[in-house]
Amino acid sequence: MRIKIRKNGPYEVTGNVPLKEMKIGANRAGESVCWEEGRTFETGETYHLCRCGKSKNKPFCDGSHTCGFDGTETADGLSYDDAAIIYHGDGMELMDSESLCAVARFCDAAGSTWRLIGSADNEELAVRQACNCPSGRLTVVKDGKKLEQELPKEIAVVEDEPEGKRGPLWVRGGIEIEGEDGSVYEVRNRVTLCRCGHSSNKPFCDAMHMEDGE
Ligand code: FES
Known part of the structure; x- marks a missing residue:
């Protein structure tokens, strides 16, 4: 299983990685307290997830990134x-x-x-x-x-329903993420990838979807 970052384009996911939706659940005080499972997406062995935020077929890429998306990876690479x-x-x-x-x-x-x-x-x-x-x-x-909680290898598309925002891609269970230059990021049990296109810490989410997400 692997996620390959395509230059100024989508995340290319290979290896039959399960894809589903997970929604933030809040209590009456508005605090995030649980996760609610959403729909499961039908996927093949390989699929492409939108990284620019412009796709009309989210969470999948529809080619809209070709209109000038700068997907330069800016994360510092520290462990x-x-x-x-x-x-x-x-x-x-x-x-x-x-x-x-x-x-x-x-x-x-x-x-x-x-x-x-x-x-x-x-x-x-x-x-x-x-x-x-x-x-x-x-x-x-x-x-x-x-x-750490043991997590299955899968990708969850986060929906922040309490805030009415589309959240990041939650990569669970330690799936390799390969940058456009072929180097592999530290493999972790939990990590979130930007899918609004606005993060200053690409490929990782830095919560810019709360301000600029569509
Ligand atoms: S990355 Fe292809 S449409 Fe967003």
């Missing part, structure tokens, strides 16, 4: 471990790589994940909130081990 700040809590740490933030807002619930790690009693909730973050910005670490 997560090198980029993340570490916050020390009560018997656990929280790794935070802010540039990956996709503003799915799971970290803000229950008074914020940064506050939750201050009490060992909140460990389960802190881990759940960190793992619900699709971008992989946050990771709870305990006894030197990153606490």
